Amino acid sequence: MSILAVEGLGKAYSGFQAVRDVSFALEAGEMLALIGPNGAGKSTCFNMINGQLAPTSGRITIFGRRTDGMTPREIWRLGVGRTFQITATFASMTVAENVQMALLSHHRRRWPALRWAARYYVGEAARLLELVGMADQAERSCGELAYGDLKRLELAIALANDPRLLLMDEPAAGMAPRERHALMNLTARIARERTIGVLFTEHDMDVVFGHADRVLVLNRGMLIAEGAPSVVRASADVQAVYLGAGALYGAKP
16 A cells, blocks of 8 residues: 555645646655646645645555645654755754754643753764764754854754654755755665655756655646656656756756
8 A cells, every 4th residue: 555645636725736647655764756847736745745834636555544634743743754855953952953853743742941851862863863974963053053054953853753754845946966966875775674655846057866766747726747867867858947048857866
């Protein structure tokens, strides 16, 4: 059974159809990219899956449970991790403390004051930081981190609830080319080792075609192509959408 199934998904705003009749599925351990030009409906589709927007039509099923209508927190509790285009961390806290805060929420631990929070899940936070290559920066303040390191920290935070599904909104945005591929290689390795399904949106076609197992292409709210990267890249419909962008035949990492 697919860990994520989207069936006939649609979203309308005052008569404007932002997403129309989109259907796809994601398997455990798969890296699935959702791409399309600006205004194609990627963010709308992504935010409906995450619970930030309610669909106008269709259904979303995660781990066999219908989730359209659930809040982002309820969906997160099911075992769904999320990273954002713009990183959101506590700049005044250390790297380790940021992960510990996510772990406190995952374990539903209440604490009387923030100064006590740093005493909990120290070992678990250290293991997550080791996983993403940030163990040597555990005691640094987040406000001192380079942007690429913040992205890796955000991945550790997303993994704190031991997700089986990971939603990544433009994970490589704002990063240098080498950092982009390093982050996606890391994500793919963790996804395979932990059998996590990953759905990600991305504008960098080198990242998409270099790291996705399968690619979905949206245009004007509709799914126009789906398949292996080589198949999608050769699609006449996809070429027409991206004509002139020079992005579909970029070099792989």
